[in-house]
Amino acid sequence: xxxxxISADLTVVGGGLxxxxxxxxxxxxxxxxxxxxxxxxxxxxxxxEIRVWVCGATTHxxxxxxxxxxxxxxxxxENQFRNPEGNPVLWDHVILDYVxxxxxxxxxxxxxxxxxxxxxxxxxxxxxxxxxxxxxxxxEFTFESPLFLDATGDGFVGDTAGARFMEGREARxxxxxxxxPEAADGNLLGSTILFYVRDTGAPVRFVPPDSTISxxxxxxxxxxxxxxxxxxxxxxxxxWGGELDIVADNERIRDELWGVIFGIWDHIKNSGEYDxxxxxxxxxxxVPGKREYRRFIGDHVLIQQDIMxxxxxxxxxxxxxxxxxxxxxxxxxxxxxxxxxxxxxGLYHVPWRSLYxxxxxxxxIAGRNISASxxxxxxxxxxxxxxxIGQAAGTGAALALNLGVTxxxxxxxxxxxxxxxxxxxxxxxxGVLWDDPGDYALSATATASSTxxxxxxxxxxxxxxxxMSLAATDLGLLIPVDPELASIRVLVELSAPSELAxxxxxxxxxxxxxxxxxxxxxxxxxxxxxxxxxxxxxxxPPTPENAVVVIRRNSALxxxxxxxxxxxxxxxLLSRSPRSVDHTQGEVPPSNAWSAExxxxxxxPITVSPPTSAHRADKVIGxxxxxxxxxxxxxxERIRNGAHEWIRLDWEQPQHxxxxxxxxxxxxxxxxxxLHHHETPFAVIPELVRDYSVxxxxxxxxxxxxxxxxxxxxxxxxxxxxxxxxxxxxxxxxTNGSPWAMVHNIRVWAPSNKRIGGK
Numbered sequence: 001x002x003x004x005x006i007s008a009d010l011t012v013v014g015g016g017l018x019x020x021x022x023x024x025x026x027x028x029x030x031x032x033x034x035x036x037x038x039x040x041x042x043x044x045x046x047x048x049e050i051r052v053w054v055c056g057a058t059t060h061x062x063x064x065x066x067x068x069x070x071x072x073x074x075x076x077x078e079n080q081f082r083n084p085e086g087n088p089v090l091w092d093h094v095i096l097d098y099v100x101x102x103x104x105x106x107x108x109x110x111x112x113x114x115x116x117x118x119x120x121x122x123x124x125x126x127x128x129x130x131x132x133x134x135x136x137x138x139x140e141f142t143f144e145s146p147l148f149l150d151a152t153g154d155g156f157v158g159d160t161a162g163a164r165f166m167e168g169r170e171a172r173x174x175x176x177x178x179x180x181p182e183a184a185d186g187n188l189l190g191s192t193i194l195f196y197v198r199d200t201g202a203p204v205r206f207v208p209p210d211s212t213i214s215x216x217x218x219x220x221x222x223x224x225x226x227x228x229x230x231x232x233x234x235x236x237x238x239x240w241g242g243e244l245d246i247v248a249d250n251e252r253i254r255d256e257l258w259g260v261i262f263g264i265w266d267h268i269k270n271s272g273e274y275d276x277x278x279x280x281x282x283x284x285x286x287v288p289g290k291r292e293y294r295r296f297i298g299d300h301v302l303i304q305q306d307i308m309x310x311x312x313x314x315x316x317x318x319x320x321x322x323x324x325x326x327x328x329x330x331x332x333x334x335x336x337x338x339x340x341x342x343x344x345x346g347l348y349h350v351p352w353r354s355l356y357x358x359x360x361x362x363x364x365i366a367g368r369n370i371s372a373s374x375x376x377x378x379x380x381x382x383x384x385x386x387x388x389i390g391q392a393a394g395t396g397a398a399l400a401l402n403l404g405v406t407x408x409x410x411x412x413x414x415x416x417x418x419x420x421x422x423x424x425x426x427x428x429x430x431g432v433l434w435d436d437p438g439d440y441a442l443s444a445t446a447t448a449s450s451t452x453x454x455x456x457x458x459x460x461x462x463x464x465x466x467x468m469s470l471a472a473t474d475l476g477l478l479i480p481v482d483p484e485l486a487s488i489r490v491l492v493e494l495s496a497p498s499e500l501a502x503x504x505x506x507x508x509x510x511x512x513x514x515x516x517x518x519x520x521x522x523x524x525x526x527x528x529x530x531x532x533x534x535x536x537x538x539x540x541p542p543t544p545e546n547a548v549v550v551i552r553r554n555s556a557l558x559x560x561x562x563x564x565x566x567x568x569x570x571x572x573l574l575s576r577s578p579r580s581v582d583h584t585q586g587e588v589p590p591s592n593a594w595s596a597e598x599x600x601x602x603x604x605p606i607t608v609s610p611p612t613s614a615h616r617a618d619k620v621i622g623x624x625x626x627x628x629x630x631x632x633x634x635x636x637e638r639i640r641n642g643a644h645e646w647i648r649l650d651w652e653q654p655q656h657x658x659x660x661x662x663x664x665x666x667x668x669x670x671x672x673x674x675l676h677h678h679e680t681p682f683a684v685i686p687e688l689v690r691d692y693s694v695x696x697x698x699x700x701x702x703x704x705x706x707x708x709x710x711x712x713x714x715x716x717x718x719x720x721x722x723x724x725x726x727x728x729x730x731x732x733x734x735t736n737g738s739p740w741a742m743v744h745n746i747r748v749w750a751p752s753n754k755r756i757g758g759k
Contacts, residue, residue: 001133001140008034008106010397011143013113013130014151016044017054017383018367018390020095021071022149025394025425027104029756031401033394034143035105036132038112039287042095044153046383048088050289051194052236056384057321057347058671061600062592064478064513064571065627066321066347067668070427072387074098074713076672081683081712108141110134113152116160118360125162125360147397147407149364151390154247155294158365163357165294166301169374177304177375179324179342187329189381190242191250191288193257194235195265197228198282206269206281213259215267219335220260228268228276237338238264239291242329246293254288260332291327291368291381298371299408300353307348307379310511312431315411316349317392317422319430319511320385323592324378342378343592346512347430350380352418355393356407364407366393384673388428395422402756421756423625424747426663426715431510434622440657440748441621444649448617450637452740455479455567456607463562465605467493468598470557474550476505476573476594477604478513480614480630482544489532490551491560491605500524501552502535506545510629514573514594515548530560532607544614545629548573559604566603568665568687568742569614569631574598596669617647625663625745633665636732636741645741648729649748657696658722658751660705662730664689665742666714684712686737693733694718696725712736714744722751 012023015037023035045052054076057066067073075094083090099105113132120126131142150157155165168186172178215221224237238260241253265281268274305311307324324342328334354371357363367386368377380389399421400410410418420436422429435442479485485504492500502522505515519539526533539547546569551557561572577593615635624632636645667687684690694706705728706718728748732741 001138003140003142005142005144006034006106008032008143008145009401010147010149011130011145012036012149012151013157014153014367015039015042015109016151016153016367017046017072017387019149019151020099021387021390022151022366022394022397023105024071024098024102025391026398027102028425029395029398029421031104031398033105034108034145035099036108036111036113036143038110040110041092042099043092044383045289046091048092049287050285051088052289052383054384054673055322055382056673057319058673059322059592061595061597061671062343063321063347064596065669067671067673068384068388068428069626069666069668069714070388070391070425072384072391073428073666074715077666077685077713080672084683108132108134110136111141113157116157118161122162123359126362127161127360130157147362147364147401149366149393149397150296150369151366153290153293153368155296155369158296158357158360158363158369159294161360161363163360163363164297166297167294175301175303175373177373179304179326179375180373188242188246188293189291189327190239190329190331191246191253191257191290192236192239193254193261193285193288195261195281195285196283197279199278200280201278203277204280206265208262208266211255211259212262212266213256215260215263218333220264220332221267223335224332224338226264226268228274228279237332239327239331239338240333242327242331246290250288257288258284292377293369295369295377296365296371297358298354298356298365299358299411300351300371302350302354302370302372302376302380304373304375307376308344310344310346310348310509313349313351315352315415316432317352317355317396317418317429318350318385318388319347319428320350320379321347322379322382322385324375326375326378345508345514345516345591348511349430350389352392352396352411352415355389355396361406361408364393364397366390391427392422395425395427398756424755426625431624431628434625434745438749438753440651440655440750441649441746444621444651446617446621446647446649448634448636448647449645451617452567452615452635452637453611453613455570455612457562457566457603457605463564465560465562467558468561470551470553470559471555472553472576474553474575475559475604476515476575477549477606478571478573479547479549479608480544480569480612481539481541481547482612482614482630484540484610485537485547485608487534487536487609488549489534489607491530492526492533493530493558493560494526494528495556497528498526498554498556500526500533500554500557503550503552504537504539505548505550506541507548513546513571514591515550519547561599561602562605563602565601568633568635568740569627570603571596571669572599572602572604620647620743620746623745626668633742633744638739639741644731644733646729646731647743647746648727649746650727654724654726655748656722656724656750657748659717659719659749659753660694660728661747661749662716662743663745664711664714664716665744682737684736686735687742688712688714688736689732689741689743690736691733693731695729695731696723697727697729698723698725702729
């Protein structure tokens with residue numbers, strides 16, 4: 001073995017999405033990072049080796065305005081452009097390109113960490129170095145750094161260093177979780193291997209290998225949906241090992257999963273029950289995708305109640321939205337459903353205190369091994385959530401190094417600096433106001449070429465329209481209320497005169513996009529035929545919020561639906577679930593009872609009174625840079641005849657500036673996370689600004705500071721030679737298809753300002 005000692009500021013072990021995002025986040029802030037993975041590709045379970053789709057807060061559309069921003073958001077947008085067919089091999093290289101672009105990252109693929117050197121008493125441990133072997137190059141590396149980050153998933157580094165952890169299922173009495181078992185046990189969520197099939201267009205025979213396990217006599221054929229073409233045979237429920245040791249028995253688990261996959265395919269091909277003569281088994285994974293093993297203990301253990309109550313932690317650093325998703329320990333051999341889901345009202349928060357070890361002082365954690373109970377882990381374990389947690393951990397690590405403090409001290413003494421650093425890097429933090437005093441934009445006045453203040457879509461819009469029956473579904477209209485919703489009119493068609501029940505609901509908090517708290521109900525007497533029906537509410541909440549107007553199902557009622565998106569922030573929701581009728585019944589909140597899929601990029605014609613302030617120009621200053629209790633952006637009026645829209649910031653006194661940062665609208669309601677088999681009609685989010693220029697006004701004359709064509713990202717940073725300006729102007733020359741120009745945030749910085757900690 002060739003032996004080398006590698007020194008860095010931060011050592012990240014684990015090349016899944018959590019480790020990748022942690023390494024990139026730290027590197028962008030000037031931290032020298034060693035990124036180590038024992039696999040030949042990056043991406044962990046999402047890589048071409050395993051091919052699990054990247055689930056996250058969107059929950060396949062159940063959560064609205066929920067797609068993650070930050071580093072994982074950048075990579076997903078880039079994958080959408082480069083890789084429209086969802087090829088997992090190309091996804092590997094989207095990730096690899098992002099890592100290799102960072103000069104501060106030294107990447108070590110195929111490097112298996114086998115030794116961890118740590119010292120100190122049990123309650124105050126510290127890691128000195130980790131050592132790994134790269135067998136292909138016959139090399140052994142010892143990695144030294146002040147901080148280490150365990151993103152291995154299984155938690156090998158932390159365990160070997162002596163970090164305290166949990167494993168298995170905690171008892172209900174441990175944390176008071178209603179979804180925990182009465183007694184603690186060692187059961188886990190199992191592992192899965194996936195497979196692809198392909199239609200060859202001609203008959204193909206299948207001769208099962210000797211390892212094939214017959215599914216006859218097992219619950220699989222009786223309780224699981226089997227089809228030769230469904231989702232390309234990506235059956236997540238081919239899961240096993242939850243009653244074993246997921247790591248120690250990994251080889252046995254792989255063999256069992258292989259055998260069952262061949263048994264399922266033998267059943268599909270040779271039982272005569274399926275029209276599968278022309279299908280062939282094209283790919284079977286070789287690496288089990290693990291769900292669960294060790295979970296480290298931090299200063300806070302995230303639990304079921306935190307998720308369901310959407311606890312607004314003061315040290316929140318990431319958000320999630322996937323339901324608590326627990327599987328039977330027996331996996332595919334268990335009878336009944338393969339999973340149970342518990343949905344919150346909306347998005348929830350992950351605290352910084354869950355991202356470092358309680359007893360190893362220089363160990364951060366990210367991914368599925370964060371400090372969470374087994375029940376809470378049922379939500380935090382999905383990869384897009386792991387990725388935003390990784391960015392938070394990497395950012396916090398860089399800040400700790402910059403300030404010369406421990407990870408714990410970052411949370412006890414530097415939370416505001418952590419928040420400002422995360423938000424400046426466009427991390428997925430929800431409900432934290434942007435208030436960095438170094439941002440000159442906070443002292444500016446914003447004006448724009450036009451502002452969308454009318455949410456109405458009048459009858460003469462000319463868009464193609466159809467009728468949608470509400471005989472068996474309730475209709476919800478999510479409306480930003482800023483400052484008031486006096487009345488709303490909806491274009492409907494009735495087969496007979498009817499009394500329509502129309503209700504107003506509050507979403508209760510900025511994280512939610514569904515009706516939660518009832519405000520008022522009105523009854524409308526509507527005639528037969530097409531007409532505008534009007535409901536008066538005079539609703540003026542103390543602060544701007546989202547509200548939901550609910551029109552209850554009626555056998556005579558249809559609504560007009562028009563193609564194309566309406567005003568941003570207005571969303572149509574449909575619910576066929578009885579849970580939406582009375583939210584006071586039952587324990588299961590209804591965020592998943594309301595679907596926007598049938599109305600995606602379609603809209604219900606409405607008129608709203610009075611005009612809204614939800615899209616005014618000053619929304620680009622401070623505030624929130626993504627939907628939160630409203631759209632939180634400036635929107636122009638509908639762009640007509642190729643006109644250019646602009647928004648500008650003016651100061652009373654000239655400012656010496658060198659950087660302008662822009663956050664555009666990437667429509668986080670569009671669910672792109674299903675990376676390996678998504679289908680959308682566009683390569684770039686239409687709402688994104690495509691071509692734009694940034695100018696500064698110097699002694700009365702406008703000079704160009706930056707110009708971009710072909711933009712496909714949400715977060716853009718432009719640095720230039722320092723200049724003294726009394727105004728800047730962003731001119732939108734074209735969007736990627738949207739008829740409105742939209743910007744979430746504009747930030748302006750002095751030459752001396754640094755991206756980490758304002759220093």
